[in-house]
Amino acid sequence: MSESRQESRRKCISCGINIAGTSAAAFNCPECGHGIYRCAKCRKQSNLYECPDCGFRGP
Secondary structure: OOHHHHHHOOEOOOOOOEOOOOOOEEEEOOOOOOEEEEOHHHHHOOOOEEOOOOOOEEO
């Protein structure tokens, strides 16, 4: 799968918006390493997220 196609499928784990082309954060889950994406608004508001693979929760 091409990188641009993968980017178009990236969604904020907290609110679900499409984050392609935004200033979103991308990082790995501290517990299992699953890729996590968060939009700038959810990061700024410290909205909670939950890893879909292991259930780890973080701000």
